[in-house]
Amino acid sequence: PAEHSPSLAGISRVPAEHSPSLCILADSREMCSGPEVLSCLRAVHGLRVQVCSLGTSDYIVSNRLAVDRVLQSELQSPGNRNKLSQRLQRLQGVFERICVIVETDRVRPGETSRCFQRTQYYDGVLSALVQAGIRILFSSSQEESAALLKDLALLEHRKDAAIQVPTEPQGHQRDILNFYLSIPNLSYAAALNLCHSFSSITAVANSSVPALAAGARLSRPQAEELHRFLHHDFDLQLLPQPLPAKGK
Amino acid sequence: PVTAGSIVVPYGHVIGNEKWRGSEVAQRLQGKVRLIFEDGLGLVDFHLSNRTCILLISEADLVAGDEFKRRLVKFRNASSLRGIVIVEKTKISDQYYVGVQKFVVLELGMVLLPVANQGEASQLIVQLVSFCVVREQSRDRGANPFLGKRRAAAAEPALLRAAQRVPGVGKTKALLLLQHFGTIHRLCNASVQQLERVVGQTGAQQIYSF
Numbered sequence: 001p002a003e004h005s006p007s008l009a010g011i012s013r014v015p016a017e018h019s020p021s022l023c024i025l026a027d028s029r030e031m032c033s034g035p036e037v038l039s040c041l042r043a044v045h046g047l048r049v050q051v052c053s054l055g056t057s058d059y060i061v062s063n064r065l066a067v068d069r070v071l072q073s074e075l076q077s078p079g080n081r082n083k084l085s086q087r088l089q090r091l092q093g094v095f096e097r098i099c100v101i102v103e104t105d106r107v108r109p110g111e112t113s114r115c116f117q118r119t120q121y122y123d124g125v126l127s128a129l130v131q132a133g134i135r136i137l138f139s140s141s142q143e144e145s146a147a148l149l150k151d152l153a154l155l156e157h158r159k160d161a162a163i164q165v166p167t168e169p170q171g172h173q174r175d176i177l178n179f180y181l182s183i184p185n186l187s188y189a190a191a192l193n194l195c196h197s198f199s200s201i202t203a204v205a206n207s208s209v210p211a212l213a214a215g216a217r218l219s220r221p222q223a224e225e226l227h228r229f230l231h232h233d234f235d236l237q238l239l240p241q242p243l244p245a246k247g248k
Numbered sequence: 249p250v251t252a253g254s255i256v257v258p259y260g261h262v263i264g265n266e267k268w269r270g271s272e273v274a275q276r277l278q279g280k281v282r283l284i285f286e287d288g289l290g291l292v293d294f295h296l297s298n299r300t301c302i303l304l305i306s307e308a309d310l311v312a313g314d315e316f317k318r319r320l321v322k323f324r325n326a327s328s329l330r331g332i333v334i335v336e337k338t339k340i341s342d343q344y345y346v347g348v349q350k351f352v353v354l355e356l357g358m359v360l361l362p363v364a365n366q367g368e369a370s371q372l373i374v375q376l377v378s379f380c381v382v383r384e385q386s387r388d389r390g391a392n393p394f395l396g397k398r399r400a401a402a403a404e405p406a407l408l409r410a411a412q413r414v415p416g417v418g419k420t421k422a423l424l425l426l427q428h429f430g431t432i433h434r435l436c437n438a439s440v441q442q443l444e445r446v447v448g449q450t451g452a453q454q455i456y457s458f
Contacts, residue, residue, distance in 0.1 A: 085393035127379035132394035179413040184406045205436040234426040238404040
């Protein structure tokens with residue numbers, strides 16, 4: 001009983017031969033922490049949800065927007081401050097736009113509804129997010145979070161930033177995607193775009209900054225960073241010693 | 249009428265709309281920030297700085313209908329200030345919140361923060377002043393834990409990791425290749441013969457076809 005919201009009907013005007021519906025990338029951890037978000041996105045809103053190991057953010061909604069789901073209680077406790085700020089700082093290196101969905105904690109069965117005590121610390125965190133230009137949305141449940149993700153995806157689609165490429169590369173393409181994913185500060189969406197827009201890694205390596213920006217749907221500074229990486233001269237002396245253990 | 253334009257806020261002060269004089273928010277702000285009341289602020293309730301201001305939407309505004317939407321749109325069209333909308337989200341106005349958020353954040357692109365009452369609003373305003381004004385003007389940007397410090401990490405470890413994603417290439421071969429070719433760009437453009445000199449025939453073919 002996929003009940004498509006009426007607003008999704010307008011999408012067909014875009015000549016997208018691959019994606020009949022909007023696409024969202026979800027981090028694999030969300031299968032445990034937000035199962036209802038994922039099922040709502042699929043069943044209620046009719047979105048294509050691709051679960052993959054994003055590492056950086058919980059969701060990637062478009063070529064430039066990452067969304068993190070944070071529980072209200074996490075914003076309340078100063079103990080989480082470092083973890084949260086490191087995570088968001090990393091996101092800022094990778095994405096043009098970041099949004100945080102602050103979700104009310106679920107009341108477990110048998111637990112009386114805890115009264116939310118607003119602390120000065122909590123207000124400080126919100127203020128810092130506002131100042132950092134991070135968009136904040138509030139949600140009272142996983143279902144509501146799913147609706148917000150859909151709204152964001154729709155908005156990004158209207159601004160022509162939606163993810164329009166196939167999200168499940170096979171075989172050789174898979175290896176190439178893994179290569180792109182190892183490039184620092186390159187998002188999963190940008191790596192997918194590189195796979196799709198360029199015939200080979202060599203083609204990417206030989207591309208100019210504007211061509212990279214167009215092909216990977218990156219902003220100019222991000223494309224410059226990618227270009228620098230591809231042309232960076234390796235210097236053995238700069239490798240931290242001892243060599244970091246690989247793949248653990 | 250729509251004085252959403254520039255207003256000079258002295259450092260460390262908050263300028264409040266005359267209509268809030270004597271209200272709970274104002275009383276609680278007093279003592280924590282230097283609050284000055286001014287007539288004719290128009291749409292804005294509080295100015296935190298020359299750039300940032302606050303529009304307060306009460307529970308009653310929400311229940312009353314769409315008037316507050318007209319006010320926000322007018323503000324958005326008339327001013328280049330950064331407007332932070334604080335909305336009273338109570339048991340009664342809770343049902344409207346989803347719609348309001350969609351309108352304010354997604355359609356207007358403004359900041360929206362919910363509070364439960366005027367007391368919470370004043371507490372939030374104090375924090376906003378501290379972050380958006382004091383730290384902004386003292387250029388102490390490092391104080392914000394969420395503003396990325398752009399420091400360039402050495403690319404070498406990342407290059408090594410990237411080279412190891414090529415099938416058949418482990419740490420040893422990756423190091424050899426990078427030492428020999430220097431950049432990913434040159435490695436990509438190397439011929440089979442050039443690769444053979446570094447990693448041998450099978451490896452070279454594998455890398456070349458990748």
